[in-house]
Amino acid sequence: MKILHEVCLRSGHDGSSREMIQACLVLLGVLPENIIAEEGRAGRKMSVFFPLVASARRLARSLRALKLKGVAISIRMHRQVDWETRWKKGWKPFMLTPRIYVIPLFLSEAQCPSGKTPLYLETTSAFGTGLHETTRFSAGLIEGLTDTFKSFLDIGTGTGILSIVAFRSGARYVEAFDIDAGAVKAARVNLKANSLRCDVLKAGDVGEYGLQRTFDLVAANLITHDLVAFRQKIVASVAPGGHLIISGIALKNMPLVKKAYGLSAGLECVKIIKGKEWCAFLFRRSLTSGRDDGSL
């Protein structure tokens, strides 16, 4: 039986902020998508899971050395069977957008409310369950553009959730990639579970990905660093007259992203969605956008 080791960080609302804890975890080499956060009335809990106890101990040791204010760090062991039942226990189908109802695959018998579109999702192995603000904002923006786009590019597809929303919103050509080959596998399973297939679905890093065409709609739910570092490439993937959604931006990074994307000639900010901790931007690329030589 497989064992997982959970590094668990518990804090009250007066302790170090979620942002601060998250930033420390990322600095210590944890991928943002591997951080599981839960907020309760009494406080917050953030967890990172490892198959090896040595890796969990190493992270716990480094975190303790940071002396984060009001944060208790512990390691808990889970047999995989516990873990499986644990994550399933909290899951219920839910409305992702006004039209789309997410049904986890293990609950695939669940009834979809009438007039709504089901989206079946295997939720264990990649980022993109639809519960995170950054995904919800992107999905809502895609649905809001229903039938205004035919081609869609999904940068950092995760579970493939945004590609599925794009198909359900009228896309005919969908290309998706993710730096994590495991996510690509999960996306393939999810697309199939929804009787869909991307035209291109493969592993790739946004910094190196070879784009063969431009797209009516592009979505990139990535960390701010990548959104800024690869801005010119991301913007260049949008067809003139097309739209760009960028998400994954912590509120404190909003001015930086706004400034960076403001350098792209012919890119008009159409909408900003702000949540409790995250925000997302919708841009439109003008029909006659010029060269983008801006740098920060």
Ligand SMILES: C[S@@+](CC[C@H](N)C(=O)[O-])C[C@H]1O[C@@H](n2cnc3c(N)ncnc32)[C@H](O)[C@@H]1O
């Ligand atoms: C926040 S998740 C978004 C997943 C999904 N698109 C959503 O909106 O829920 C970011 C995804 O981007 C992938 N990713 C991170 N850095 C990347 C990069 N440089 N190039 C391509 N994909 C990347 C991660 O593996 C992860 O699956």
